[in-house]
Structure formats: structure tokens, C-alpha cells
Amino acid sequence: MSEAILRCENVVKRFRRQTVLDGTDLDVQPGEVTVLLGPNGVGKSTLLRCAMGLVRPDGGSIRIAGIDPARNPGHAREKIGYVPDVPDVSAWMTLRDVYRICAAWYPSWDAAEASRLADVLAIPDRTPIATQSRGQGMKAMLAAALAIRPPLLLLDEPFAGLDPIAREDVLRGIIGELRDADRAVLCTTHDLDVASRIADRVAIMADGRIARHGTFEDVIERAPESARDVSRLRDAYVDAVDPQEVLS
Structure with missing residues (x-):
């Protein structure tokens, strides 16, 4: 093992x-x-x-x-890629905003993977996450966490x-x-x-x-x-x- x-x-x-x-x-x-x-x-x-x-x-x-x-x-x-039980983002933030922050913080950020995940999971990237359904918000957080390519x-x-x-x-x-x-x-x-x-x-x-x-x-x-x-x-x-x- x-x-x-x-x-x-x-x-x-x-x-x-x-x-x-x-x-x-x-x-x-x-x-x-x-x-x-x-x-x-x-x-x-x-x-x-x-x-x-x-x-x-x-x-x-x-x-x-x-x-x-x-x-x-x-x-x-x-x-670590971390997805909390409640999306932890400011009210105005869109998926693009979350992606920009992650790209600045994580050296391992994979922009191509982030774009692919947004498409595969059908996440709107210009709509504030706080105004979307809980399910969409959870998918947005997951996409950001996965695109970090965390172990x-x-x-x-x-x-x-x-x-x-x-x-x-x-x-x-x-x-x-x-x-x-x-x-x-x-x-x-x-x-x-x-x-x-x-x-x-x-x-x-x-x-x-x-x-x-x-x-x-x-x-x-x-x-x-x-x-x-x-x-x-x-x-x-x-x-x-x-x-x-x-x-x-």
C-alpha cells in the first residue's frame, strides 16, 4: 500500500x-x-x-x-483542496472571481482544468455564486478545489x-x-x-x-x-x- x-x-x-x-x-x-x-x-x-x-x-x-x-x-x-459545507465566498463573487483568487494563491493552479470543469459541471461563470442554487454553489467550490490539483x-x-x-x-x-x-x-x-x-x-x-x-x-x-x-x-x-x- x-x-x-x-x-x-x-x-x-x-x-x-x-x-x-x-x-x-x-x-x-x-x-x-x-x-x-x-x-x-x-x-x-x-x-x-x-x-x-x-x-x-x-x-x-x-x-x-x-x-x-x-x-x-x-x-x-x-x-489541500477544501470544500466547506457552505460556500465561503463574498456575495458579489462569481466563479471567475474565485478562479482568479485560486490562481494567485496556488502555484499548482491549472487554468485549463478549471475551464474544463466549469464546462463539464455546467457552472455559470459570470453569475454571483451567492445568487445561485446551493447545488450550483457546491459544484463551483468543487471545481475550484479540483483545479488546484491537490494531493x-x-x-x-x-x-x-x-x-x-x-x-x-x-x-x-x-x-x-x-x-x-x-x-x-x-x-x-x-x-x-x-x-x-x-x-x-x-x-x-x-x-x-x-x-x-x-x-x-x-x-x-x-x-x-x-x-x-x-x-x-x-x-x-x-x-x-x-x-x-x-x-x-
């Missing part, structure tokens, strides 16, 4: 008296889409923010291609708040774009249908730790490819998050 692009070892993060991350271990490999599943508030977004260097862990270590984001956040962020792509609940039609539109647009032999992808979600469609590997988070981690088939007890259905993943998810709960 190749060297992990993102490596989290025994990561601990506390906010006042609440322990959000309690010894979290996770590796994310190049060429794979890893989906981090878990209920709201379990620490998924906090782990991503630690990886970005936006939040400093209280214990353990995180490495992005060997770089410590807590000590060298700027250097680490050069390796690591972090997606924080990219499908949350989308209606079923918008979610399907975004999913169909990005599934083929996520996979790259040299790029690792970590996507947080609590949407089991999304996980079943995009994941090579699944990590289920509970109580600030990774309760279960492996290939999709391993996590649902080595089901064959033909059995990659949501109900099997649901059972594995509930068992990992709350073994006492039984779904009808």
Missing part, C-alpha cells in the same frame, strides 16, 4: 470540558475516496478543520503528505441541505471527477446513499473515535459488489454508532 496522504494518529481535541476527538486514527490513501460517516456533532468537521490547520489538536498528530498542519498551516494548505481533497458534508434532484445532479457531475490515481479524497457525510455510491473506503465515527474502518465491502461484512446497497451499510453504521439500537 502506498504512503497515506492524510495520516491522523491518536488525535484529541477538546472544547472546554467537551472531548470532541478522543484518540482518532485515520489514514487516507491516494487513488481512493474515503467517506467519513457519523451523526451530526460527532467530530467529523472538527477532524477536517484540524487537518486544515484551522484548529490545533490537543493531542496526537496529523500529517498532510508529511507536513504538520498545526506547525505549518500555509504549507499544508497548499496540498488531498477534503469535502465537508457537500450534499447536506440539497433537495433530492439537486443532490442527484451534483452526484452525477462529480463522481467521475473525484477519482484520480494521485489524489486522496476524504468526504464527511451522514448520508448513507451518498456513501454507498462514492466510497472506496468507509470510516464510521462514534464518540470521537473511528469505530469501524475498511473497504466498503469490509465494513458491510465483505458483501459482494452486487450487494452494495444502502440497507447493508445502514446496518453496519447503526452497529458501529449505537450497538444497542435496532432498526425495524
Whole structure:
């Protein structure tokens, strides 16, 4: 197995008296889409923010291609394409504006790839992103993140708040774009249908730790490819998050 692009070892993060991350271990490999599943508030977004260097862990270590984001956040962020759960742009900004900023900040910016993604994902480039639908805004952020050509792509609940039609539109647009032999992808979600469609590997988070981690088939007890259905993943998810709960 190749060297992990993102490596989290025994990561601990506390906010006042609440322990959000309690010894979290996770590796994310190049060429794979890893989906981090878990209920709201379990620490998924906090782990991503630690990886970005936006939040400093209280214990353990995180490495992005060997770089410590807590000590060298700027250097680490050069390796990351980050898509937050809400598009983080000023009200007036268009896709062209976002592209111009990314081109100035990232030496690896690929203008040709940015143009291709705008066409493939059908994103208007002269309309303010804030005035577009949430789905269009999410595609704009994803296009910008991918055109950086990052070794690591972090997606924080990219499908949350989308209606079923918008979610399907975004999913169909990005599934083929996520996979790259040299790029690792970590996507947080609590949407089991999304996980079943995009994941090579699944990590289920509970109580600030990774309760279960492996290939999709391993996590649902080595089901064959033909059995990659949501109900099997649901059972594995509930068992990992709350073994006492039984779904009808």
C-alpha cells in the first residue's frame, strides 16, 4: 500500500470540558475516496478543520503528505483542496472571481482544468455564486478545489441541505471527477446513499473515535459488489454508532 496522504494518529481535541476527538486514527490513501460517516456533532468537521490547520489538536498528530498542519498551516494548505459545507465566498463573487483568487494563491493552479470543469459541471461563470442554487454553489467550490490539483481533497458534508434532484445532479457531475490515481479524497457525510455510491473506503465515527474502518465491502461484512446497497451499510453504521439500537 502506498504512503497515506492524510495520516491522523491518536488525535484529541477538546472544547472546554467537551472531548470532541478522543484518540482518532485515520489514514487516507491516494487513488481512493474515503467517506467519513457519523451523526451530526460527532467530530467529523472538527477532524477536517484540524487537518486544515484551522484548529490545533490537543493531542496526537496529523500529517498532510508529511507536513504538520498545526506547525505549518500555509504549507499544508497548499496540498489541500477544501470544500466547506457552505460556500465561503463574498456575495458579489462569481466563479471567475474565485478562479482568479485560486490562481494567485496556488502555484499548482491549472487554468485549463478549471475551464474544463466549469464546462463539464455546467457552472455559470459570470453569475454571483451567492445568487445561485446551493447545488450550483457546491459544484463551483468543487471545481475550484479540483483545479488546484491537490494531493488531498477534503469535502465537508457537500450534499447536506440539497433537495433530492439537486443532490442527484451534483452526484452525477462529480463522481467521475473525484477519482484520480494521485489524489486522496476524504468526504464527511451522514448520508448513507451518498456513501454507498462514492466510497472506496468507509470510516464510521462514534464518540470521537473511528469505530469501524475498511473497504466498503469490509465494513458491510465483505458483501459482494452486487450487494452494495444502502440497507447493508445502514446496518453496519447503526452497529458501529449505537450497538444497542435496532432498526425495524
